[in-house]
Amino acid sequence: MASPFVAVAGASGGLGQLITMDLLKRGVAVKALVRPDTDPSRTEKLHNAGAAITPVDLSDVPALTRELNGAICVVSSLQGLKDVMHTAQGNLLEASVAAKVPKFIPSDFALDFTKIKPGSNRNLDLRREFHTQLRKSGITWTSILNGPFMDLMAGDSPMINHKSRKVPYIGQMTQQLDFTTMEDTAAYTAAVAVDPNPTPNFLRIAGDTVTVQDIADAQTKVEGVQYTPSWIGPVWFMEFVIRVLRLFGGQNETLPIWQGLQYMTNMHSGAGKLEALDNDRYPELSWTKVEEFLRQQKNKQSKK
Known part of the structure; x- marks a missing residue:
């Protein structure tokens, strides 16, 4: 790939695929880095859209370096535990430095962990x-912090109990x-990746900021029944x-029950709240509100 390109690691995953597609829509060449054993069906859409599907061993730093030569940015959307987030992503970072890549976007995409007490969320x-x-x-x-994905409200979500029509919460309802x-x-990540201007180490975004009452009201409007x-x-x-649940294990699982509860605690305590949002940095982007998202999900279900 002779022309400048953006490399996306973890491109076969949900977020990685979306980032790759947004870059392609911008007319940017993309090298989609995937594991050698990735099923071709997971990258077919990206291949058809014009991405260069590149199987590479994330433990092979020299091979990674060769693949990253000429990249204008490396975006990591890798997900996992320490072997992925530290070791594999660390190798990706080392190769990016060796290849003299100008910009690196780590796989953060989370609550504001700069404010959260160490040990409160594995x-x-x-x-x-x-x-x-x-x-x-x-x-x-540049690290992008976006709070929890709104997509967690879709389907059989722990955030909205459709059987009881309840929106569970802890702490204060006004949080x-x-x-x-x-x-x-x-879309925001793609914009950061190709931004010719210097970008700060942290960018904070939120499509919508709501209380549990707002979520219940939005679901009520969409469903026509009271939540x-x-x-x-x-x-x-x-x-x-x-603390009790952790005594029973789950340390080697990406999302054991207690990990989900850690996220819930960080959210509802306000510890991971995003402040000074950078939503307006790219005026061409739009933001999906909770009610709009829930309505989209209902429409999808009705078409099945």
């Missing part, structure tokens, strides 16, 4: 710890919660429950 700790490698690397990097769809996050908030306890009690 998966966010992994992201925070990786930033030690980022700072030492000398590469220019503001940030949500951004994967599609909007991907209500449902308090399940104070934040401190959930923290106690998490």
Whole structure:
């Protein structure tokens, strides 16, 4: 690939595919980095859209370096535990530095872990710890923090109980919660990747900021039946429950029950709240609100 391009690691995943497609829509050449054993069906759409599907071993830094030569930005959408977020992503970072890539976007895409107490969220700790490698690397990097994905509200979601028509929460019902769809996050990431201007180390975005009452009201409008908030306890009690659940294992799972509860606690305590949003940095982008998203999901279900 002789012309300048953006490399997307983890391009076969949900977010990685969306980022790749948004870059292609912008007319940018994309090298989609995937594991050698990736099923071709997972990259067929990207291939047909014009991405260069590139199987590469993430443990082979020299091979990664060769693939990254000429890249204007490397976007990581890798997801996993320490072996992925530190080791594999660390190799990707090392290769990016060796290939003299101008910009690196790590796979953060989360709550504001810069404000969250270490030890309160295992998966966010992994992201925070990786930033030690980022700072030492000398590469220019930008981390995108978007809060929880709004997509978590779709289908049989733990955030909305459709059988009881309840929206469960802990702490205060008035707590503001940030949500951004994967599609909007991907579009913003693509814009950052090709931005010719310097970008800060952290960019914070939220498609919508709502309370649990707002979520219940939006679902009520969409479904035409009443949904209500449902308090399940104070934040401190959930923290106690998490400590107990961790005694029963799950350390080697990406999302055990207690990990999901850690996210819930960080959200509803306000610890991971995004402040000073950078939504307006790219005026051409639009943002999906909660009610609009829920209506889209209902329309999808009705077409099945």
